Amino acid sequence: MxxxxxxxxxxxxxxxxxxxxxxxxxxxxxxxxxxxxxxxxxxxxxxxxxxxxxxxxxxxxxxxxxxxxxxxxxxxxxxxxxxQTSKSEIEASERARRKEAERKAASRARSKEGQAEQGAGESAALNVTSEPVTPAPGLSDSTWSKRQDDAWLKYSSPIEAVPSAPGPR
Missing domain, CATH: 1.10.10 (Arc Repressor Mutant, subunit A)
Structure with missing residues (x-):
């Protein structure tokens, strides 16, 4: 424009x-x-x-x-x-915008491919399915919720808990 x-x-x-x-x-x-x-x-x-x-x-x-x-x-x-803007300046600007749009699209595609590959690897490693998870018969909602929270903490934390070093004596 x-x-x-x-x-x-x-x-x-x-x-x-x-x-x-x-x-x-x-x-x-x-x-x-x-x-x-x-x-x-x-x-x-x-x-x-x-x-x-x-x-x-x-x-x-x-x-x-x-x-x-x-x-x-x-x-x-x-x-x-x-x-005013000359014809050659307008055309140069359009070429630059087109080139930038192509660069961004390629970058988004590469990023999306990387995320898909990473997500597939993580899903396989954690045996994640897309089916909804429901509590086993006999578990109360509060027990089920606690188990979900514990599992989330265990598998989503990138850093394992390290025992604290003894403090100064």
Whole structure:
């Protein structure tokens, strides 16, 4: 996604301040159109009608204001190169984003494979099943709960209990 920018200095730019509301909207829309269509500021004659709310009279006013200049193919937005993202910059950014997304996807896949292999090994070692465990007939819920807690502590702790060393005498 790209964005057309309106630099702060345009708040005091006489060329922009002297535009009517419709002319300012035409200029702003022309910037957005040129960025999104990656024209590097070129607005061809045939494309003028494709930009919403822009008419031939706006093009004349923007040339007169010094914001556009007439060229062979149509018009160039004069400050485009210094204020907007060029086609080559957008494409480079997209390539970098795509490459980063691919790198992250590969990393997630490797991590997921490692977790699956590790989980399968642990499950086999502990003889873990996916079937629900229910108390044996005759055990009360509190006895069953205590046995579950004891088993969890025994098999989930990575560090075995080490007898404490005798303290200072």
């Amino acid at each position: 790209t964005d057309a920018r309106h630099p702060e200095r345009w708040l005091n730019d006489k060329r922009i301040q002297r535009l009517s509301g419709d002319e300012y909207r035409a200029y702003s829309l022309s910037l957005m159109w040129a960025v999104s269509n990656r024209t590097d500021g070129l607005i061809e004659e045939i494309d003028l009608a494709a930009i919403p709310h822009i008419r031939q009279e706006h093009a004349k006013a923007l040339v007169k204001a010094g914001l556009w200049c007439k060229c062979e193919q149509g018009w160039m937005i004069i400050d485009f190169a210094t204020t």
